[in-house]
Amino acid sequence: MFETIIGLEVHVQLNTQSKLFCSCPTSFNHEQNTNTCPTCLALPGALPVLNKEALRKAGMFGTAVGATINRTSFFDRKSYFYPDSPSAYQITQLYTPIVEHGNLTIDFEDGSHKTIRINRAHIEADAGKNIHEGSISKVDLNRAGTPLLEIVSEPDMRSPEDAILYLKKLHSIVRYIDISDANMQEGSFRVDVNVSIRPKGDEKLYTRVEIKNINSFRFIQRAIELEVARQKEAWEDGTYESEIVQETRLFDQVKQETRSMRGKEEAADYRYFPEPDLLKVIVDDAMYEQICTIPELPDAKKERFVKEFGISEYHASLITADLENAHYFEAMLEQGITAKNAVTWLIVELQGRLSGGVTPSTSSISAVMLGTLVKRIEESVISGKAAKEVLDYLLENGGDIDDVIEKLGLKQVSDTGALEALIDEILSSNADKVAEYKSGKDKLFGFFVGQAMKASKGSANPNTLNEILQAKLAQ
Structure with a gap:
């Protein structure tokens, strides 16, 4: 029997208006190489100037996970060359990051909980993007210099389920505190997975393999499952020491396999040294107060929904897991309806009718519309059965709630x-x-x-x- 050991490195693109060390915009999907300047192109003589907003947003994350906020932190230079990194180095924080020693609690369906330790969260500049077209490779440097917050967990996860619950909670937190849109498809929430196995009861940490840049929860789960299976097979075949080496691998979703990308570098290979072009970073009292003031977090909102509205913890968890869903629910309640009916019509009726990745907030039914429909039931204008017909009609054709009720002849007779x-x-x-x-x-x-x-x-x-x-x- 084996035990799986998982640690995660998550790169969150901070939603600042400009890049980390220059004033170029961070907008996604602009024409290639238009959001660039001498600083993010690393031209001789161009010097970096730290974006204060990136520092504030990084600190807010530290507050959200109960971490230590280092009032004095430093930037370091990490040397490596890739075509999408024109400077041949990355400015990051190795020795004294802005955030250290936090934790995050994940919740299981059976009501149990588990705490995952967060080792650190540090600020760094993103690289550009390589574009491969047949035998030609191009480089788009629009993304070069975009501010990233790299969140590094301790190896506390023991299953793909642990990892996905942790990532979903992390994803929810960064969106609740509005430091990132965390759009996985656009690359603003990228995950590197570190996986190893060991015999049950063994306390030793064996060779870990890193799987780079996976951009969906489903793919992350599958990549972990495949890599664990590969390592177990090597152990059982007696080829573990020769086949399982510290390296970086990629997940191939088509072939359903992980495959070697390159040998895993150690810190010494990057020749880290203090960044000579940046002074130490000091969080003054005014910024520290801003950092410590954050919006309501998912767990707090869930607890409030249970206490204030009397809904079940399960339903509160479903609603608050997604920020837009929580806002949608609250906007429904503003129509003066009961929380119980709002839950039913949001989770069961509306979400039960949506498919293809459409969510309540992206559907054609606004929170005001659905809340008004529920209000008409509570006012005895229409029955619950009739309201379902109205909802079906609205999803197909749109329209005004009261007009559709009249058009379909569903108004209840109370005469x-x-x-x-x-x-x-x-x-x-x-x-x-x-x-x-x-x-x-x-x-x-x-x-x-x-x-x-x-x-x-x-x-x-x-x-x-x-x-x-x-x-x-x-x-």
Whole structure:
């Protein structure tokens, strides 16, 4: 039996307006090599100037994970050459990062919890992007110099499930505190996975393999599973020492395998030394106060939803896991509806109808629309069944809630006169069953309700209908 050891390095692109050491914009998907200047192109004589906003956002993350914020930190130079790095080095923080020693708690479906330690989070400049077209390779340096926060966990995860729960929680936190859009498809939340195995009960850490730049939770889980299987097979075959070496691997989603990319460099290979063009970084009292002031975090919002609105922890977890979902839910409640109904119509009815990656916030149904629809149910304007028809219609065609209710003829009849006439006709047509009901067959009440709803084509207000029917049968 083997135990899996997983540590994660997550590169979060900070959502500053300009790059880390120059004023070039960080906008995504602009024409290649247009967001560049002498500094991010590393031209001779160009000097870096630290973006204060990147420092503030990095510190906010430290506050969110209960970490130590180093009031004095330093930048270091990491030497290496790749075509997408024009300076042949990266400015990063090795020895004294801005954030150290935090932690993050993950929650399992069975109600148990686990704390994952965060070793550090440091600021560094991103590289550019290589574009390969057949036998030609191009370099786009728009991204060069974009501010990154590299978040390094301790090797505390023991399964792919641990890793995915940790990453989803981390993803949620950086979006809640608004330091990154964390868009995995655009590369603003990139994950490197370090994986090793060891026999159960062994405390030694064996050779770890790093899998680089995986951009979806599903691929991360699959990459870990494949790499663990590869290492176990090598161990069982007696080839572990020769086959499992410290290296960087890539995940091939088409071939469903990890394959070697390059040998893993050690710190000494990068020839780190203090960055000579930057002074030490000091967080003054004013900035420290800003750093310590962060928006409501997912766990706090979940706890508030449970206490304030009386919804279950499970439903609160589902809603608060995604920032847009939480905002959507709160906007629904602003329409003056009950939290219980808001939960049902958001999680069960709306989300149950969405597919293809569409979420409530990206769907054609706004929070105000859905909240208004629920309000019409609570006002007894329409029934719950009719509201489902309205929702289906809106998803297909759009429109105004009240206009659609009128158009589809779904407005409930609450006119007591009209309902009394309808009920009198039903009771008259079923005199034998009325006699049976009055002789003690109470279950026939449901029969009369069904006949009345059928006659009204489902438009009768159930509460009003029941009251009138009970009064008539009691005569």
